[in-house]
Each structure stands twice: as structure tokens, then as C-alpha cells.
Amino acid sequence: MAFELVSSEVVFRGKVFDVRVDRVRFPDGHETRLDLVIHSGAVTLIPRDEDGSIWFVRQYRHAAGGHLLELPAGTLESGEDPASTAARECREEIGMSPGRLVDLGGFYLAPGYSSEYMHVYLATDLVPDPLARDADEIIEIEKLTPPEVVAQLHSGGFQDAKTLAALHLAGKELGMQPRS
Numbered sequence: 001m002a003f004e005l006v007s008s009e010v011v012f013r014g015k016v017f018d019v020r021v022d023r024v025r026f027p028d029g030h031e032t033r034l035d036l037v038i039h040s041g042a043v044t045l046i047p048r049d050e051d052g053s054i055w056f057v058r059q060y061r062h063a064a065g066g067h068l069l070e071l072p073a074g075t076l077e078s079g080e081d082p083a084s085t086a087a088r089e090c091r092e093e094i095g096m097s098p099g100r101l102v103d104l105g106g107f108y109l110a111p112g113y114s115s116e117y118m119h120v121y122l123a124t125d126l127v128p129d130p131l132a133r134d135a136d137e138i139i140e141i142e143k144l145t146p147p148e149v150v151a152q153l154h155s156g157g158f159q160d161a162k163t164l165a166a167l168h169l170a171g172k173e174l175g176m177q178p179r180s
Contacts, residue, residue, distance in 0.1 A: 039116035044073035047123040053143040082119035091131040099125025
């Protein structure tokens with residue numbers, strides 16, 4: 001017997017995500033309610049300039065109760081290719097257009113309750129080409145050298161899951177060794 005969807009109802013429609021309540025029958029026959037955040041997906045990118053520095057954004061995250069240092073990221077628009085989203089977000093968040101995007105893979109952010117899948121790209125050959133930021137984004141740009149990134153990783157300076165996971169995926173590309 002497989003997992004079986006018994007019923008599904010969208011109980012909230014929001015700007016960034018919907019909330020759906022599913023009833024699922026498990027292989028052993030018991031049923032349970034699962035509350036799910038339905039998200040269109042997102043990208044995060046690791047912008048690396050010609051000097052090898054990596055560009056980050058520091059922004060206020062209300063749910064976290066403060067400012068976080070993060071890699072640039074954004075939500076896919078309906079039907080948008082993830083690479084196009086990555087290029088757009090790079091221009092919006094750090095004012096640079098990537099000449100080259102390398103797909104590093106991806107991951108689910110919180111598969112226990114969310115469908116959000118994060119695509120990760122290394123962005124290089126950066127040239128100035130800014131786009132207007134989203135109205136709800138107040139961002140400070142920070143560039144860190146690879147040794148500074150490693151120091152932040154080891155000191156707990158990054159508290160954003162997508163940044164931690166993306167840097168792990170890019171470790172070999174960036175010449176950074178994982179913590180032993």
C-alpha cells in the first residue's frame with residue numbers, strides 16, 4: 001500500500017505562499033492531517049566577483065527578530081525559469097548582472113511542512129546592471145573574501161538555512177573546505 005491523498009483543501013491564499021490542509025492515508029491504513037505551506041519555489045545565488053569576493057545582503061527578517069547576513073535570493077514568478085529568476089534577483093539585490101550562472105543543485109527548505117524548493121546558482125562575470133528592488137526590501141550589500149566567509153561559517157555568523165546550504169553546495173567551487 002502506498003501513501004494516499006484522501007482530501008485536500010486550500011485554507012489560505014497569500015502573497016508568497018498558500019496553506020493547504022491534506023488528509024493522508026499511510027501504508028498501515030491510519031489517516032492523519034498534514035498542514036502544508038505551498039510555495040512556487042525560489043533561488044539563491046552566490047555572486048562571486050573577479051577578486052573572488054562573495055556578495056551578501058544584510059536585511060531585516062521579522063520572523064527572525066533582526067537582521068541576517070544572507071546570500072541574495074528570491075521567489076520564482078509563475079512559469080519563470082530558475083536561472084532567469086537568479087539573474088533577475090542578482091540585479092535587484094546587488095545591482096549586478098551575472099555573465100555566467102552555474103547550477104549547483106538544490107534542496108527543499110523544510111520538507112516536513114513546505115513544498116518550497118531552492119535552486120542554487122554560482123553567479124560570476126558580474127557587471128553593473130541594477131534593477132529596482134522590491135518595495136519591501138531594505139538591503140545592505142556586503143562583500144566577503146573566502147577566508148571571511150569561512151570565519152563567518154565557523155563563528156555562527158550565518159543563521160539563514162539557505163545561505164548555509166548553498167555555501168556547502170558551493171564549497172568545492174569556491175575553494176572552501178568543509179569544517180572537520
